[in-house]
Amino acid sequence: MAWTTILSSIGIGLLSGLAYLANTVYQHRSKINQLRKQGIPMPKEWSWLTGHLLVLQKYVDKIPPDANVNLAMADLCKEYADTEVFLMDFWPVYPPLLMVYSPDTAVQISTKYNLPKTSMHLKMMKPVAGGPNLISMSGKEWKVWRSLFNPGFSAGSMMENVPHIVDYVNVFCERLREKVEGKEMFCLDDLTTRLTMDIIIKVTLDADLDYQRKENPLATALGYITRWHSFWDPRILMHPARPFIQKYNSHVMNTYIRKELDQRFTELREEKMTTEKSTPTGRGKSVITLALEAYIASNQDRDISTMTKLDSHFAQYATYQIRLFLFAGNDTTSSSIVYTYHMLSKHPSALATLRTEHDAIFGSNPSAASALLKQNPALLNQCPYTLAVIKETLRLFSPAATMRSGQPGIVVTDQLNNSYPMDHVGATIVHQAVHLNPRIWPRATEFLPERFLVSPDHPLYPNPAAYRPFEQGPRNCIGQTLVYNEMRIVLVLTARLFDIRPVYDEFDARNAAEESWVKRGLKSVGVLKEPLKTVNGERAYQTEKAGTHPADGYPCRVEMADWTGARA
Numbered sequence: 001m002a003w004t005t006i007l008s009s010i011g012i013g014l015l016s017g018l019a020y021l022a023n024t025v026y027q028h029r030s031k032i033n034q035l036r037k038q039g040i041p042m043p044k045e046w047s048w049l050t051g052h053l054l055v056l057q058k059y060v061d062k063i064p065p066d067a068n069v070n071l072a073m074a075d076l077c078k079e080y081a082d083t084e085v086f087l088m089d090f091w092p093v094y095p096p097l098l099m100v101y102s103p104d105t106a107v108q109i110s111t112k113y114n115l116p117k118t119s120m121h122l123k124m125m126k127p128v129a130g131g132p133n134l135i136s137m138s139g140k141e142w143k144v145w146r147s148l149f150n151p152g153f154s155a156g157s158m159m160e161n162v163p164h165i166v167d168y169v170n171v172f173c174e175r176l177r178e179k180v181e182g183k184e185m186f187c188l189d190d191l192t193t194r195l196t197m198d199i200i201i202k203v204t205l206d207a208d209l210d211y212q213r214k215e216n217p218l219a220t221a222l223g224y225i226t227r228w229h230s231f232w233d234p235r236i237l238m239h240p241a242r243p244f245i246q247k248y249n250s251h252v253m254n255t256y257i258r259k260e261l262d263q264r265f266t267e268l269r270e271e272k273m274t275t276e277k278s279t280p281t282g283r284g285k286s287v288i289t290l291a292l293e294a295y296i297a298s299n300q301d302r303d304i305s306t307m308t309k310l311d312s313h314f315a316q317y318a319t320y321q322i323r324l325f326l327f328a329g330n331d332t333t334s335s336s337i338v339y340t341y342h343m344l345s346k347h348p349s350a351l352a353t354l355r356t357e358h359d360a361i362f363g364s365n366p367s368a369a370s371a372l373l374k375q376n377p378a379l380l381n382q383c384p385y386t387l388a389v390i391k392e393t394l395r396l397f398s399p400a401a402t403m404r405s406g407q408p409g410i411v412v413t414d415q416l417n418n419s420y421p422m423d424h425v426g427a428t429i430v431h432q433a434v435h436l437n438p439r440i441w442p443r444a445t446e447f448l449p450e451r452f453l454v455s456p457d458h459p460l461y462p463n464p465a466a467y468r469p470f471e472q473g474p475r476n477c478i479g480q481t482l483v484y485n486e487m488r489i490v491l492v493l494t495a496r497l498f499d500i501r502p503v504y505d506e507f508d509a510r511n512a513a514e515e516s517w518v519k520r521g522l523k524s525v526g527v528l529k530e531p532l533k534t535v536n537g538e539r540a541y542q543t544e545k546a547g548t549h550p551a552d553g554y555p556c557r558v559e560m561a562d563w564t565g566a567r568a
């Protein structure tokens, strides 16, 4: 009797669970079905069970297994060239999203309505930041933290960082020289990631890690978190080891940052107690300093001598933001530096124009540029072609995108004036697609830095709404001035000294030679397939590794350049 009761209770529990699940699926999919009936453009292979998940998979299968999912999405976008907006039902993996690559619709989402972030943002960014952060926050909470950090990332503040960046780039040059001497093949991505890590840690924590020369627990922990992070790849997201690895490294990062916060707080407190000024002087506005100044300012009613330690809630939130800066400021910039070298190696005439510009601004001796930049950081602003090269690289290889939540009553329109109600759907602006939109960009796939230098009446002049590597509107990237400075300094100090070229053929041949005989045998009888190695003919495709690192870390060789330029 007791058994029958237990079994029937389990049965009823299971049935109720199934009924709840079926009802949730039905409720969700019927909303999409309704939009389908209203004629909202979307792939027709929609299913009540899987939505559009399998549709995207078809495109993912056409690119290498480690390629960035946005490259597959950009391919799918081409099928909606008339509207430049279509719906993808990714639920339950992601919310259903309008895929947008029309500049005008993008402006409505980012600027006109400034739609909030989705609940997925916190979920996706939590392993990286540890908790709520500038990327995931919305509304008032976001505004408070953003205004707190805006001055620290201002153009003026960033100019103050130029001398530090020059020092780190000089170490990067030394490392490149070692590679020249060693005549070895190496992964450029590793060197640039260490460089950008040194820079972002200096700007954020005011600390010198010298990570280009030696290991450091903070940088290593962030490296692990990044390697075990993905916005899409189920092989990483569902890996059973992932939560443990991330938890451990999260702890390492929190401990390190908390120690820095406490130490800097004690310094600021002592400084404040011994000076009359309310804000400390003599220290650059590093992110950590700004956060602490705000904390002290918000406690002005308290006697500073009684504030012996940081409020733990504040310290926790400040740690999340600092972790975000370290993540956001490292990988994206490092990949972008690699892609700039890649473009220059493919376009020798652009490289020559860039070098000529550097000769004109910094004189014919490349080694003199460091000292000149330190003396007068504003010289960076006299290099328009250098900036154009960077902008064009970021157009062709954008490392990010934006996702926003829907809102009841919001309706966006496409270029044909079709309406898209956003009551139940969010939106993603697909940067890789908007930047290659052939309706907007003449010769869209070509590397033409001059498009950023021509006057508005020139056919190449870009539509400002179509160029959005850092997004637009109030939620644009806080770090963009830092990125432009960093990348310009790297080019000024390296482009005339080194010739860097990719050596994927050599890398692939070496790997093939080292392949086990079992693998070779299985390939020869067709059991194992040779994996795809290019996307649209590009071997250095963007991968799923956070920050869209180039495939296989960009194997390359470097030689001293025989540029004589102005000296000739």
Ligand code: HEM
Binding pocket: 134, 135, 146, 324, 325, 326, 328, 329, 330, 332, 333, 336, 398, 399, 400, 401, 402, 403, 468, 469, 470, 471, 474, 475, 476, 477, 478, 479, 480, 482, 483
């Ligand atoms: C090439 C390098 C970079 C690119 C392409 C890039 C791109 C972007 C994009 C597209 C967004 C909007 C994301 C969204 O809407 O969800 C964003 C936001 C953000 N980025 Fe960057 N970023 C870069 C480097 C940096 C750096 C160096 C920092 C330094 C701290 C940084 C910090 C942030 C932060 C904090 C946000 C959130 C801003 C907010 O919502 O208020 N990024 N970035």
